[in-house]
Amino acid sequence: MSVETFRYDNTIVKNFAFATILWGVVGMLVGLWIALEMVFPSLNLGLSFMTFGRLRPLHTNAVIFAFVGNAMFMGIYYSLQRLLKARMFSDFLSKIHFWGWQGIIVSAALTLPLGITTSKEYAELEWPIDIAIAVIWIVFGINLLGTIIRRRERHMYVAVWFYIATFFTVAMLHVVNSFELPVTFLKSYSVYAGVQDALVQWWYGHNAVAFFLTTPYLGMMYYFLPKAADRPVFSYRLSIVHFWALIFLYIWAGPHHLLYSALPDWVQSLGTVFSIMLIAPSWGGMLNGLLTLRGAWDRVRQDPILKMMVVAVTAYGMSTFEGPMMSLKSVNAISHFTDWTIGHVHIGALGWNGLLTFAILYWLIPRLFNTKLYSVKLANIHFWVSTLGIVFYAIPLYWAGITQSLMWKQFTADGFLQYPNFLETVIQIIPLYGIRAIGGALYLSGMFILVYNLMKTVKSGSLIAEEEDQAPALTTPAAALGKNELKHRWLERRPVQFFVWVVVAVAIGGIIEIVPMLIVKSNVPTISSVKPYTPLELEGRDVYVAEGCYTCHSQMVRPFRSETVRYGEYSKSGEFVYDHPFQWGSKRTGPDLHRIGGKYPDAWHYNHMIDPQAISPGTIMPSYPWLENNYLDTDVTAAKIRAMQKLGVPYEKGFDALAYDHMKNQGDEIVANLKLQGVSHAEWNTELIAIIAYLQRLGTDIKAK
Amino acid sequence: MVKEKDVLLDHNYDGIMELDNDMPPWWLYLFYITIAWAGLYFIYFHVFGIGDSQHVSYMKQMNLSYTEAGNGPGASGFGYQSPLYSNDIDMTPRLRKQLGQFIGNEISFSDLIIEAKRKASPDDLNKLNDIFPTSYVSASDFDDNSQTGNDIDWIALTDEASLTLGKNVWDKNCAVCHLPDGGGSIGPNMTDEYWIHGGGINDIIKIIKIGVPAKGMIPWNTTLSPDAIHQVSSYILTLQGTKPAKAKDRQGDLYQP
Numbered sequence: 001m002s003v004e005t006f007r008y009d010n011t012i013v014k015n016f017a018f019a020t021i022l023w024g025v026v027g028m029l030v031g032l033w034i035a036l037e038m039v040f041p042s043l044n045l046g047l048s049f050m051t052f053g054r055l056r057p058l059h060t061n062a063v064i065f066a067f068v069g070n071a072m073f074m075g076i077y078y079s080l081q082r083l084l085k086a087r088m089f090s091d092f093l094s095k096i097h098f099w100g101w102q103g104i105i106v107s108a109a110l111t112l113p114l115g116i117t118t119s120k121e122y123a124e125l126e127w128p129i130d131i132a133i134a135v136i137w138i139v140f141g142i143n144l145l146g147t148i149i150r151r152r153e154r155h156m157y158v159a160v161w162f163y164i165a166t167f168f169t170v171a172m173l174h175v176v177n178s179f180e181l182p183v184t185f186l187k188s189y190s191v192y193a194g195v196q197d198a199l200v201q202w203w204y205g206h207n208a209v210a211f212f213l214t215t216p217y218l219g220m221m222y223y224f225l226p227k228a229a230d231r232p233v234f235s236y237r238l239s240i241v242h243f244w245a246l247i248f249l250y251i252w253a254g255p256h257h258l259l260y261s262a263l264p265d266w267v268q269s270l271g272t273v274f275s276i277m278l279i280a281p282s283w284g285g286m287l288n289g290l291l292t293l294r295g296a297w298d299r300v301r302q303d304p305i306l307k308m309m310v311v312a313v314t315a316y317g318m319s320t321f322e323g324p325m326m327s328l329k330s331v332n333a334i335s336h337f338t339d340w341t342i343g344h345v346h347i348g349a350l351g352w353n354g355l356l357t358f359a360i361l362y363w364l365i366p367r368l369f370n371t372k373l374y375s376v377k378l379a380n381i382h383f384w385v386s387t388l389g390i391v392f393y394a395i396p397l398y399w400a401g402i403t404q405s406l407m408w409k410q411f412t413a414d415g416f417l418q419y420p421n422f423l424e425t426v427i428q429i430i431p432l433y434g435i436r437a438i439g440g441a442l443y444l445s446g447m448f449i450l451v452y453n454l455m456k457t458v459k460s461g462s463l464i465a466e467e468e469d470q471a472p473a474l475t476t477p478a479a480a481l482g483k484n485e486l487k488h489r490w491l492e493r494r495p496v497q498f499f500v501w502v503v504v505a506v507a508i509g510g511i512i513e514i515v516p517m518l519i520v521k522s523n524v525p526t527i528s529s530v531k532p533y534t535p536l537e538l539e540g541r542d543v544y545v546a547e548g549c550y551t552c553h554s555q556m557v558r559p560f561r562s563e564t565v566r567y568g569e570y571s572k573s574g575e576f577v578y579d580h581p582f583q584w585g586s587k588r589t590g591p592d593l594h595r596i597g598g599k600y601p602d603a604w605h606y607n608h609m610i611d612p613q614a615i616s617p618g619t620i621m622p623s624y625p626w627l628e629n630n631y632l633d634t635d636v637t638a639a640k641i642r643a644m645q646k647l648g649v650p651y652e653k654g655f656d657a658l659a660y661d662h663m664k665n666q667g668d669e670i671v672a673n674l675k676l677q678g679v680s681h682a683e684w685n686t687e688l689i690a691i692i693a694y695l696q697r698l699g700t701d702i703k704a705k
Numbered sequence: 706m707v708k709e710k711d712v713l714l715d716h717n718y719d720g721i722m723e724l725d726n727d728m729p730p731w732w733l734y735l736f737y738i739t740i741a742w743a744g745l746y747f748i749y750f751h752v753f754g755i756g757d758s759q760h761v762s763y764m765k766q767m768n769l770s771y772t773e774a775g776n777g778p779g780a781s782g783f784g785y786q787s788p789l790y791s792n793d794i795d796m797t798p799r800l801r802k803q804l805g806q807f808i809g810n811e812i813s814f815s816d817l818i819i820e821a822k823r824k825a826s827p828d829d830l831n832k833l834n835d836i837f838p839t840s841y842v843s844a845s846d847f848d849d850n851s852q853t854g855n856d857i858d859w860i861a862l863t864d865e866a867s868l869t870l871g872k873n874v875w876d877k878n879c880a881v882c883h884l885p886d887g888g889g890s891i892g893p894n895m896t897d898e899y900w901i902h903g904g905g906i907n908d909i910i911k912i913i914k915i916g917v918p919a920k921g922m923i924p925w926n927t928t929l930s931p932d933a934i935h936q937v938s939s940y941i942l943t944l945q946g947t948k949p950a951k952a953k954d955r956q957g958d959l960y961q962p
Contacts, residue, residue: 155716235728238726265750266751273743276743601920
């Protein structure tokens, strides 16, 4: 057996590590800023690109795809080479992957604040960037699979299984969810409408959590935790069972984001039951992590890296128990649309992803630079500051979420809402938003400690760009199953078969849930009175999307007495058939808007957009004065109508040519109406008039008795 | 207690070893129980249909004696017939506005339809008859179950406690459009003697309850209790003649009690 000598590429790992740190600081900084905007809305400084609605997608994208994304690639590129005893398949592809990914992040940071967005959560980037993501992801996939094919280690370790599942599933999710019809270079409409769009989006959104924030991190945990603890993995069987159960079950759970919505009951129930079945597979990962530490707990007390890993894995276990609980309809009735959800995701993001990333960085950077960590003490301080930050972040939000939800639902003895004014329920929880911001600031300050500590570490050593290792080549073909081997062992020797089984496991759930929604008509009962938007309303809708109104306002009245009394009739799936994309939202910082149409006069909306504080003292909605001065690009309206026609919206043939006149008529009407109500300087072709037209239309297609 | 060397597998990945420990039994049982629960849940709601659908459980919230009925006219699926909205009459605010262009907006629903039908071409009339086959509830029919309060002759409250409560309601709900001092901005001036819908306590209570949706005054009968409406209406009358600095021009007719 000939022993081969080869070298690991550490430069690419270093690059991803540095990018992780840089984007981590940026993403958390934006997060802190928008947390403060919820206490002091004027912190957008009167600038359109600094409002919550535009920065919130930037925060989520930066943290998920820039911080966690780069950290994932750092962990994979380091561990994969060593687990397979092979250099990455292609240095050239590694470079394209790295720089392509950074280019995508920069383009996101430029477009999102400008209001260039598809409004689909965690998939907000417009179509040219979507294509770039798909291309770069494939580059990563070729590099990953190529390395696996050229490996010198016969068996694939559990970490590699998770990397394979990550690659394929994210590709599938991204491509299916991003089907959109371009109108201009930076504007497109989702090909799905209303309830179908919502289902596809949350199938994607939930599994972005599963296959972007969870599976690659479980893979990294399986490499770095035993390494850092110097202990064998607790149970190989547990790895097998929880891996396959996790990837098969996770993909079904998306509809739990749409409980008590217009989604058909049967799909909602699938979301609930698959979430409950996910508890054990998720905990399998936590158990295998924590039980691997048996015999090393004395060192956990000393070593900040192990401490961070323990808290990370525990946070993973907590949020994967909490998630299924929130998927029970009776709990979801309270938690949904409130800050509870925000608290929940941050246990995962700050605890699981954040702390595991920090632990890996502290372990990895000294090894890459052939030196020792500059200060263990500072790392310990970082551990405590960030753990405290998580506590200060999450508890106020749980408190706020439950408080506000109970206030929304409270009736008086006479049968009236106790808090009919939504604003009262917001003002009640603003102090808690303040404490949350303190938690966020603590966590960010921990990040700065990390930056300092690692900068010092890097300076004290020098990069081992090429690390030499030796292993025998794989010459004989994979052996048949041995007598005492588990059947799974056979599969671990065969990456192609393994890949096929992963594809089968992750494809089933989506197919069973989504396909019937697209083709079986009774799943979306039509309502004859629901008509397409007028051209002006369509333009107003695009303004609504661009400003990110959906980040604070839902358009989904749930079937509860407390909601129908507050907002009006509950929302029906047939009302959304022309909504490309859907705008149901996921959080109510402000009230639901689905039945806002006709509720207030045009002048109310006009004045409220320009200065919300004047109309609703104490509100945390920012002012939108620029809507009054921004003119609609009426040249593309016809193209938008044609795009909608292609998507099946039944505008009459040739309507695109009439769109401008129709739009002007409706705009003039609103301007005239505003004059009667005391607003004399409105112009019909401004964004403000368009958004009023849209808001006044919302929810009016089925009528009051 | 198993010894670690007895369960140590010969796996070695970059120095990482694996143990052949059994899966924790409690973990396995947890997994089995959740799978069983999932099956039962789905069967309960969707195979035998014992559990209430989302719509039925909503109807039961709204009406304790509700029982599931068949599909009525205008039901939008699942035997649906809303207590608040009705689909059998496809009259939307938008459509109403379009019809209103013929004859002005200041008109009741039923009159609007009758007028629209009268002025429509034979073709349009057929369409209208298709959409609006049923007779309409007119504004004066709205008085059933004391919704408008016309069945009671109200007397304005004058005691300090009630007026303070009334002012609270005003500040929270009304001041946004009528201004805190009642001078009017989006909504009309409440301090002068000119009223669009009458200036007596009964008129005011009625308008607060049923609103003037076409002009943006929302009905408050689902938000404010009858007592609160009585109190705020009484408070509004105390604003008469206060002459705020920035009062809106008069609208409507001079009201003489």
